Amino acid sequence: MSEYKKAEIIGTPALNGTYVAEMDMWPLEAQEFNRLYPFYDHLREGKFTTTKCRKCGHVAFPPGVICPKCWSEELEWVELPQRARVVTFTETQAGAPIGFESPLIMAWLNFGEKAPLKHLLGRIINCREGQLKEGDEVKFVVFEVPSHPIEVKKETKVCNRVFYAFEPVK
Amino acid sequence: MALKKNAVIVGGGTSKFGIRQAHLLDMIQEAASACSQDIPGLKPDDIDGLIVATTMAGRHSSALNTAPLVVHRLGLKPTSICIRLDTLCAGSNSAIIVAKGLIESGIAEVILVTGAEKVYMPQRWETNYTQLMVNDHDWDSAMGLGVPPPFFAMIAKMHMKRYGTTKEQMAHVSVANYNYGTTNPKGQFSGRTLTLKEAMEARIIADPFGLYDCCPLSDGASAVIIASEEKAKELSDRPLVYLRGTGQHATHSMSAGWPGETLAEWPHLKKAGEVAFKNAQLTPEDIDVAQVHDCFTISEIIELEELGFCQKGEGGDFVASGAIKLDGALPTNTDGGLISVGHPFGASGARQSLELCKQLQGRAINQVKDARFGLAHNLSGTCAQHTVVIYGREPVD
Numbered sequence: 432m433s434e435y436k437k438a439e440i441i442g443t444p445a446l447n448g449t450y451v452a453e454m455d456m457w458p459l460e461a462q463e464f465n466r467l468y469p470f471y472d473h474l475r476e477g478k479f480t481t482t483k484c485r486k487c488g489h490v491a492f493p494p495g496v497i498c499p500k501c502w503s504e505e506l507e508w509v510e511l512p513q514r515a516r517v518v519t520f521t522e523t524q525a526g527a528p529i530g531f532e533s534p535l536i537m538a539w540l541n542f543g544e545k546a547p548l549k550h551l552l553g554r555i556i557n558c559r560e561g562q563l564k565e566g567d568e569v570k571f572v573v574f575e576v577p578s579h580p581i582e583v584k585k586e587t588k589v590c591n592r593v594f595y596a597f598e599p600v601k
Numbered sequence: 602m603a604l605k606k607n608a609v610i611v612g613g614g615t616s617k618f619g620i621r622q623a624h625l626l627d628m629i630q631e632a633a634s635a636c637s638q639d640i641p642g643l644k645p646d647d648i649d650g651l652i653v654a655t656t657m658a659g660r661h662s663s664a665l666n667t668a669p670l671v672v673h674r675l676g677l678k679p680t681s682i683c684i685r686l687d688t689l690c691a692g693s694n695s696a697i698i699v700a701k702g703l704i705e706s707g708i709a710e711v712i713l714v715t716g717a718e719k720v721y722m723p724q725r726w727e728t729n730y731t732q733l734m735v736n737d738h739d740w741d742s743a744m745g746l747g748v749p750p751p752f753f754a755m756i757a758k759m760h761m762k763r764y765g766t767t768k769e770q771m772a773h774v775s776v777a778n779y780n781y782g783t784t785n786p787k788g789q790f791s792g793r794t795l796t797l798k799e800a801m802e803a804r805i806i807a808d809p810f811g812l813y814d815c816c817p818l819s820d821g822a823s824a825v826i827i828a829s830e831e832k833a834k835e836l837s838d839r840p841l842v843y844l845r846g847t848g849q850h851a852t853h854s855m856s857a858g859w860p861g862e863t864l865a866e867w868p869h870l871k872k873a874g875e876v877a878f879k880n881a882q883l884t885p886e887d888i889d890v891a892q893v894h895d896c897f898t899i900s901e902i903i904e905l906e907e908l909g910f911c912q913k914g915e916g917g918d919f920v921a922s923g924a925i926k927l928d929g930a931l932p933t934n935t936d937g938g939l940i941s942v943g944h945p946f947g948a949s950g951a952r953q954s955l956e957l958c959k960q961l962q963g964r965a966i967n968q969v970k971d972a973r974f975g976l977a978h979n980l981s982g983t984c985a986q987h988t989v990v991i992y993g994r995e996p997v998d
């Protein structure tokens with residue numbers, strides 16, 4: 432049995448350096464894997480968008496392939512407001528998931544009574560602990576997140592990615 | 602046309618809940634063993650259907666198609682149904698709803714419902730990371746949403762602001778549930794008691810929650826037998842406990858589409874409760890004992906409101922008045938609830954239903970005198986869905 436005690440390999444050597452989509456906290460944003468890829472293209476242009484139904488006018492969030500009100504496929508991309516007020520919020524010091532720095536700040540946001548998307552839970556970044564107050568205004572912000580590979584025939588393509596959050600209006 | 606049969610809960614058992622040195626399938630076998638000890642007349646061959654409720658099995662135990670594994674380990678030969686079902690924290694009560702329909706329609710006669718989770722991993726980070734994967738991954742998890750305490754802390758802050766609920770009122774829930782759970786031999790905090798002072802002075806987890814406002818993460822498994830009235834009489838000579846009515850309602854996932862005016866109003870629960878009470882031909886006043894989803898103290902308070910056991914906004918007063926204690930108007934979470942017993946997501950619903958079965962059979966550890974009707978409730982996801990199951994000592998007409 433003694434030879435088994437000498438094992439010095441820790442972890443999953445077969446996966447070393449390998450991208451594992453099942454463990455990825457960011458979306459697969461590329462057109463090859465996602466019909467909502469325009470959302471991420473719009474993020475790169477600084478736009479916060481979603482799908483609106485041409486049949487019934489319903490604005491859904493998150494965006495979709497069909498309208499959740501009438502199941503029509505006739506949708507168009509529309510822009511959403513980028514500024515919101517903090518209704519309530521929470522700052523997590525301990526226990527933020529790996530990949531998210533502490534404090535992890537979450538807020539329930541109000542985009543205004545007439546906004547198509549009235550409320551959203553969102554992450555607040557670029558904000559010190561203790562800085563945020565109820566009623567504060569925050570704005571949409573886009574940032575880069577890690578890329579991932581996709582095998583295309585014998586080549587490996589790198590897919591750059593972005594995501595969004597909200598930050599205090601200075 | 603064949604008459605509709607009546608479905609009953611015969612009995613069941615659970616593994617020890619907590620941080621377990623055990624595989625998922627080990628714990629399911631422990632729960633099955635406890636179930637067979639609870640129903641001495643039960644043999645594996647009596648069981649014609651199996652529903653396994655688990656969320657984490659695919660990731661944490663690399664067991665995506667879980668039901669055949671359970672069949673093999675328990676020596677079952679199901680012929681009517683053999684599935685895994687996942688509604689996160691409501692898994693096994695969802696399975697009980699399915700079982701009810703299968704029994705009442707005559708498709709199945711004796712169904713084993715088992716719920717189980719292996720939550721703790723060799724490295725602690727992985728558990729929190731997996732919780733990112735059980736919500737709307739591309740939208741919410743990428744926001745860092747998904748670990749429950751911050752979200753429920755916002756709900757608590759909103760309820761405190763709108764209805765004047767206090768930290769002390771929330772602490773009354775922890776105290777009641779710890780003190781019920783101290784006598785539960787299978788509970789994570791078995792043997793532990795809690796004072797109001799200890800609860801109030803506990804270290805903060807997510808403002809306004811202290812340690813005891815939150816249920817723990819837990820490994821564990823539960824198992825119950827749902828059978829036709831006729832089969833139940835063959836398996837056991839205990840009083841019959843009927844599945845009277847159920848309701849389940851979801852309106853959204855997490856970050857967008859919240860159905861309430863604010864986070865403190867849970868109209869989706871109100872709806873699930875109304876459906877269940879209608880099907881059960883009962884009202885909240887009829888319920889003698891309840892098991893409601895106390896993932897956090899504020900959850901129990903809001904649930905008692907939305908289910909109609911007190912007025913909206915008065916849940917804090919209701920729990921602080923002693924109403925949830927054994928001699929109160931509505932003894933609640935009488936086995937210790939999620940806060941004391943622990944919360945292996947898919948296992949919790951069957952654990953609650955088993956406690957109601959025992960209460961209505963007059964054999965619970967913390968027995969409510971002459972309990973005739975009982976209600977179980979689960980919240981699942983990040984307050985995305987609500988599941989209600991109502992039991993009674995008589996069937997609906």
Ligand SMILES: [Zn+2]
Binds near residue numbers: 488500502
């Ligand atoms: Zn539409």
